[in-house]
Amino acid sequence: MKIRGGQPRGRRLQLGVRGRDGGAISALNINRTGAPMSGSEPLDRAASSLVPPTGGKTRAKDSFDPIRHQLLTGAILLATTIVALFSSGAVLAVCGAALAAVHWLSGRRWARAIEKAREEKRFLDEQLIQSQKLAAIGELSAGIGHEINNPIAIIGQEAEWMRHLLQEEPGKTEEISDSLREIVRQVERCRDITQKLLNFARKMEPVFQGVDVNRLVDDMAKLVEKEAKLRSIRVIRIFQSDLPALFTDPPLLRQVVLNLLNNAMHAVGEKGAITITTSASGRDFVNIVVSDTGCGIPKENLGRIFDPFFTTKPQGQGTGLGLSMCHGIMDRLGGRISVSSEVGKGSSFSLALPADK
Amino acid sequence: MEKFRVLVVDDEIDFLETIVKRLQKRGLDATGVDSGVKALKLLEGEHFDVVILDVKMPGMDGLDTLKEMKRKRPFMEVIMLTGHASVESGMQGIQFGAFDYVMKPANLDELMEKMTQAYERKTLHEERKSSGRSGAAGSVRG
Numbered sequence: 001m002k003i004r005g006g007q008p009r010g011r012r013l014q015l016g017v018r019g020r021d022g023g024a025i026s027a028l029n030i031n032r033t034g035a036p037m038s039g040s041e042p043l044d045r046a047a048s049s050l051v052p053p054t055g056g057k058t059r060a061k062d063s064f065d066p067i068r069h070q071l072l073t074g075a076i077l078l079a080t081t082i083v084a085l086f087s088s089g090a091v092l093a094v095c096g097a098a099l100a101a102v103h104w105l106s107g108r109r110w111a112r113a114i115e116k117a118r119e120e121k122r123f124l125d126e127q128l129i130q131s132q133k134l135a136a137i138g139e140l141s142a143g144i145g146h147e148i149n150n151p152i153a154i155i156g157q158e159a160e161w162m163r164h165l166l167q168e169e170p171g172k173t174e175e176i177s178d179s180l181r182e183i184v185r186q187v188e189r190c191r192d193i194t195q196k197l198l199n200f201a202r203k204m205e206p207v208f209q210g211v212d213v214n215r216l217v218d219d220m221a222k223l224v225e226k227e228a229k230l231r232s233i234r235v236i237r238i239f240q241s242d243l244p245a246l247f248t249d250p251p252l253l254r255q256v257v258l259n260l261l262n263n264a265m266h267a268v269g270e271k272g273a274i275t276i277t278t279s280a281s282g283r284d285f286v287n288i289v290v291s292d293t294g295c296g297i298p299k300e301n302l303g304r305i306f307d308p309f310f311t312t313k314p315q316g317q318g319t320g321l322g323l324s325m326c327h328g329i330m331d332r333l334g335g336r337i338s339v340s341s342e343v344g345k346g347s348s349f350s351l352a353l354p355a356d357k
Numbered sequence: 358m359e360k361f362r363v364l365v366v367d368d369e370i371d372f373l374e375t376i377v378k379r380l381q382k383r384g385l386d387a388t389g390v391d392s393g394v395k396a397l398k399l400l401e402g403e404h405f406d407v408v409i410l411d412v413k414m415p416g417m418d419g420l421d422t423l424k425e426m427k428r429k430r431p432f433m434e435v436i437m438l439t440g441h442a443s444v445e446s447g448m449q450g451i452q453f454g455a456f457d458y459v460m461k462p463a464n465l466d467e468l469m470e471k472m473t474q475a476y477e478r479k480t481l482h483e484e485r486k487s488s489g490r491s492g493a494a495g496s497v498r499g
Contacts (some may be wrong), residue, residue, distance in 0.1 A: 254457065
């Protein structure tokens with residue numbers, strides 16, 4: 001393959017790998033492969049140089065080894081768009097999914113190849129989302145079944161017992177009313193779950209209002225403070241005073257913050273600290289971070305904590321909907337929630353909300 | 358400031374009378390009742406923009422009243438008033454649609470500010486509903 005109109009004149013040949021966010025994430029020297037393809041000579045002499053593409057972030061090199069291997073051996077590359085840029089403006093595009101061809105292209109053909117790769121990526125992304133959705137629905141149904149089944153079993157048992165009492169020992173009204181109380185309690189529990197699910201499903205559009213983030217966070221901190229004091233948990237506030245204006249849905253944000261504080265209290269149990277930090281990343285984002293000195297989250301659970309019904313709390317103590325609700329709310333607010341945690345040291349939940357510009 | 362209708366629900370009569378008077382003095386159309394049941398009854402025939410609702414009341418408590426109010430008037434905003442903060446009741450209240458929590462003794466300025474914001478939210482909600490376009494009432498400065 002020869003390059004027409006775009007012979008690489010530069011000494012260094014870069015190979016950028018486009019990350020999921022569309023940005024180049026690193027560079028890889030491919031001159032050995034590139035040279036025969038391009039038919040250009042000087043490349044071999046530039047063998048040792050590895051230059052990250054401008055503006056790209058360099059990630060750990062080892063993540064590219066499989067790609068390098070595939071490239072060198074001519075194996076099929078999967079779902080990755082790789083673009084090599086030359087000082088002349090010529091581009092090497094290796095297009096995704098089913099690809100087998102390595103194109104040396106320039107100008108319009110390059111654009112076409114990229115567009116094709118993007119289409120493939122979109123298709124694969126959609127498929128992935130679809131399968132993730134199906135998996136989530138499966139888990140959700142299992143969760144609902146499990147959560148509702150327990151109270152139903154108790155209700156059945158109590159009703160059975162009441163029938164027995166009424167037939168055999170109708171005088172034991174005290175015991176009958178005990179059973180009734182339990183039934184009411186369990187129905188309440190079911191209602192709580194369905195209520196949460198309804199809130200979950202209801203795609204009520206957020207109402208955006210101007211919010212003083214520090215005030216809002218401080219109000220929620222006050223709600224937990226008294227209980228925290230009783231359990232020797234210190235609530236530390238580190239607030240940035242000059243936060244950019246934020247337009248968001250106040251009750252929804254309160255719900256998220258309070259949920260995180262409640263989780264932090266649970267994680268700490270007794271004696272420890274909860275630190276609430278507010279800050280701004282430039283003028284674009286306002287961050288709220290809730291960190292605790294609690295038990296931490298094992299690595300294997302970290303990927304699942306935002307899944308509906310995932311809980312590590314004992315039966316009946318948590319529905320496993322809190323964090324998935326937070327995740328859903330943050331999506332609707334145009335923000336993000338993320339977590340970092342270390343077992344035995346604590347967890348840290350970060351919220352990032354787009355600032356009003 | 359726009360005059361909006363406020364309903365205060367609290368079983369402590371002394372507190373109730375004082376706060377209603379003070380809110381009226383600040384130019385609000387304020388009414389007070391001393392129980393959840395009375396509040397719900399009043400809502401059958403009357404319209405309010407914002408409710409200040411005590412969490413702890415004998416008989417029908419604040420949370421039950423809140424649930425019922427939100428069922429009847431989903432756009433009416435409710436601010437919970439609480440003497441002793443509890444995480445659990447806070448979580449429930451907000452989950453059932455309370456706009457905010459205010460700790461007793463309530464600072465009147467703070468309460469006014471929160472009520473104004475709650476009223477703004479109600480207006481935005483209704484505007485959006487009547488315009489029929491979701492997101493139409495996006496960010497409006499308050």
